[in-house]
Amino acid sequence: MLEICRLTIVESLRRRLTLALFGATLLLVGFTGWAFAEISRLSSLQGVERLAQFSVLMLFLMLLFTGMLALTAVFTAAAAVAGEIESGVVAAILARPLRRASYILGKWLGLAVVVGAFALLAGSGEILVVSRVSGYAPPDPVAALALITGQALLLMTLSLALATRLSAVTSAVIATVGFFLAWMLGTVDLMGVALKYPSLMTVGEIGKVLLPTNALWQAAEYCLEPPGLLVLARSFGMFSGGPFVALAPQPPAVFVWAAIWTVLVLALGIWGLARRQI
Amino acid sequence: MAAQESATAASAGPVIRTELLERRYGARLALHGLSLAVPAGSVFGFLGPNGAGKTTAVKLLLGLVRPTAGEAMVLGRPVGDPAARRRIGYLPELFRYQDWLSGREVLCSHAALAGIGGAMRAEAVDRALETVGLAADGLRRVGTFSKGMQQRLGLAVALLGTPELVVLDEPTSALDPVGRHEVRQIIQGLKASGVTVFLNSHLLTEIEAVCDEVAVLDRGRVIAQGRLPELLLAKGVEVEMEGMTADEIALLGGSPAEGRTVRFRDMAEGDVPELVAAIVRGGGRIHAVRALRTSLEQRFLDWLEVR
DSSP, X not given: OHHHHHHHHHHHHHTTHHHHHHHHHHHHHHHHHHXXXXXXXXXXXXXXXXXXXXXXXXXXXXXXXXXXXXXXXXHHHHHHHHHHHHHTHHHHHHTSSOOHHHHXXXXXXXXXXXXXXXXXXXXXXHHHHHHHHHOOOOSOHHHHHHHHHHHHHHHHXXXXXXXXTSOHHHHHHHHHHHHHHHHHHHHHHHHXXXXXXXXXXXXXXXXXXXXXXXXXXXXXXXXXXXXXXXXXXXXXTOOSOBXXXXXXXXXXXXXXXXXXXXXXXXXXXXXXXXXXXX | OHHHHHHHHHHHOOSEEEEEEEEEETTEEEEEEEEEEEOTTOEEEEEXXXXXXXXXXXXXXXXXXXXXXXXXXXXXXXXXXXXHHTTEEEEOSSOOOOTTSBHHHHHHHHHHHTTOOHHHHHHHHHHHHHHTTOGGGTTSBGGXXXXXXXXXXXXXXXXXXXXXXXXXXXXXXXXXXXXXXXXXXXXXXXHHTTOEEEEEESOHHHHHHHOSEEEEEETTEEEEEEEHHHHTEEEEEEEEEESOOHHHHHXXXXXXXXXXXXXXXXXXXXXXXXXHHHHHHTTOEEEEEEEEEOOHHHHHHHHHHHO
């Protein structure tokens, strides 16, 4: 398993994926710093209004980053597994005394190191540069980063599991569609809460169970919002959030289910490769 | 060490044994009732036309594909068993290795997966590179290798360590005549050290040159199987003789060939003494009697027509 993990990391280095991700991080953080500095210079808002402006801008930025991270995780995992199966590289590897489960777990671990490192490096860079330039410091950036990374790993696991049976492109497309669908269903759920439509809430809950990525995003959102602003929003009678507002933390069951979901999907991937004729 | 282990395997039974092994893909039967016994230390040729099911059979033996019926044992263990796979070297038909690694790194990685550790790993890698003639190119990226070099690398991967069974699926498909000759020498070297070789090929000259036994596969079924010298025996004898006319020879069922040679086809082995007596009675003088032999290519074509 560790040899497959090592090979996966070496592959990302040799194929210049790591270099590309590092370049993307620099570009992203650099551009963010410049954009926030400009807004900060030009904005005439002060006090709570300024706080609200920068917190919403940070949430918007992190939402975009989450999307970018999701696509990175999905395409990297799909290519790493389906690519090796389709090219025939895997035939010589699996003829060795290596269990197929170890192959999948090794791949997962190697990809998790690459995707996790990118998520933590670029994500912390983003938060740090925004805090530095605008002066807005989110209440719990560490937890937010952990949740965003968790979301990426969850999607990576889905893509990897699909890639044991499907082509790289198909696996990546399905996982990407799943990610955006979960986001849409999350928004439907928030609308259901706001408008008190039980059917919308039910659909939203089903979405959360099928793919808990958006629930993790909402939890991350809560960690990035200024608590004072949330108190203010509730005092104005807001009981539902929106795509850029989470008024309440996610219940612990969401995190437990996200962890169970990841393990289950990884097990499905192991089963998928075990049944596959190479 | 491999030779000693193979000797142990020989006393324990065949290295590969399959019983009515079958693989079905939907309605298509890729392999039908394959029953084989590959003796330890032999070079076993598995031949057949393209699409006969040879590669499917090889993948079944390595646990890469599951059988839909039947059973198979390799090195005394059920197919796919990791302990058995530790003692097998395999060159796949579609030899592809990580093109972003060097040849040496590919071998080191396979050595690690095969459980060859520590100082033995570097030694095993050096030996394998040397054997296949890639010692000078070990540090080059696989992506820069020619097709022939990639096949040599695949062969090196199969030879890593001290395998007791080496499974080669079309090992010379990308090689030039010199490369093919070298592979034949490698196979003969393996045999000399007691390693069993399962050679999957449709190149009949290759099979004829190195194999002790063969099984012929066509449309998923074995249509002939046995020791190569016996399979190449034709039914009949050729007699070097003189003293009889063409008509007299024809009466005995013979047909004159080049020089003094006369061929008597479709003759059972037990009828040979009676034939010799009849020739002598008819005034013929016999210089030699030989069993008729045929080429593997001719035999192969005969088998395929028989199906």
